[in-house]
Amino acid sequence: MPGTPLPDAEELLAALTDQMRSHVGPDCGLIGIHTGGVWLAERLHHALGIKVPLGTLDVSFYRDDYRKIGLHRDVKPSQLPFDVEGRHLVLVDDVLYTGRTIRAALNELFDYGRPASIRLAALVDRGGRELPIAPQFVGAAITLAPGQSVELQRAGSGRLALVLHEA
């Protein structure tokens, strides 16, 4: 079932950057969720001129599907090279769907300290939330047919692109 063509990831990132520019100060902690979220956060970190070093999160140790499918292979280390305590944070992810990844990320963040606030930026929001989680910044909302999924990929040149998968 051919849906609407996927938007261009680079254009969405530009739109996301514009939205965030006046709301995300240089002292905010920007945290990308592995793997696509880290690519986006790297770009946003540069474009927004953020002074605090970039944080990365792998939520594998907090996922709620561990008992069903076990530990994800290829777990990456989480790195938060700044103090979370009292800081305004922005979580960055590529595709926002059920909200379960964000739930896991929130739990992990609170094991580092008590942030002043956490906001959420996503490149695309495909709906289908199973938890009460909403993004503050979003590149675009898209609609996918059941069984379809969308993935962010990064070319060797660094260029980002969205790719559609059929189940």
Next chain:
Amino acid sequence: MWLDPSNPQLNKNGELHHLLSIEGLPANVLWQILDTARSFVGVTQREVKKVPLLRGKAVFNLFFEPSTRTRTTFEIAAKRLSADVINLAINVSSQTKGESVLDTVANLSAMQADMFIVRHAASGAPYLIARHVAPEIHVINAGDGRHAHPTQGLLDMFTIRHYKENLSNLRVAIVGDILHSRVARSQIHALTTLGCPEIRVIGPRTLMPSQVESLGVHVYEDMRQGLKGVDVVMMLRLQSERMQGALLPSAQEFFKYYGLTEDKLALARPDAIVLHPGPMNRGVEIDSSVADGAHSVILPQVTFGIAIRMAVMSILAGN
């Protein structure tokens, strides 16, 4: 649960179900453990050193042989995964060994155990237990007789990789009582599987297993010869009871020929690292100045050991 009878550690998908020995495990399983452990090192440096992976699981430390360090690091690892940990030190009376082990395990299984960490003086005891537990229970070998100590071998690999990055261009020497050492056996299998090109074993002939060359190692009786140009020196603990068995004349003489001193270490590469599984006999297998010196990575080994055990438990419990 279907387990391969030839390799009871793996389930039908080739995933780790028990960790009994490094021998027979494919490289990708070892790399997965090492990679996962790297992420757990980060967890142990945080404000809250815990993740919720094993919340609600019961991990039983089943120690039929005394151990403080290994038991403690397993306990810390399990607690950092949010498991409940029950420590049992069991004195085996030799005449009822086989039967009592299985009875103990059956009783503990009835208490809803999810994982057994087993240390036993008899080689193969963890295999016996793994064969008899319910399919959802996982068994980790924490040292069995002279056979294997897989988490020690893995934490040594983690330590080497941490300092040397790549194992495929290293010359590694293992020194001491190779014959009685389950640690040495696990180290050799791990190094071989992970592609270490040159493994040397150094020790007196009386403490060298016959046909050890068949494991793909080079044997040196002369320690100075064996240490030449190595990147990694792995010392083994000399068990004092070996001294009484006429295998060795005295601790002093052992130290003279096989103790790691600064002048012997100078024959290795200038950036060589020194490992020891602990607890150390200072002045028997290692000189204090080396143990506390710039080449020693003995204390980081302990820290990494917790991350390795967290990785193994979380991979097993999820498979």
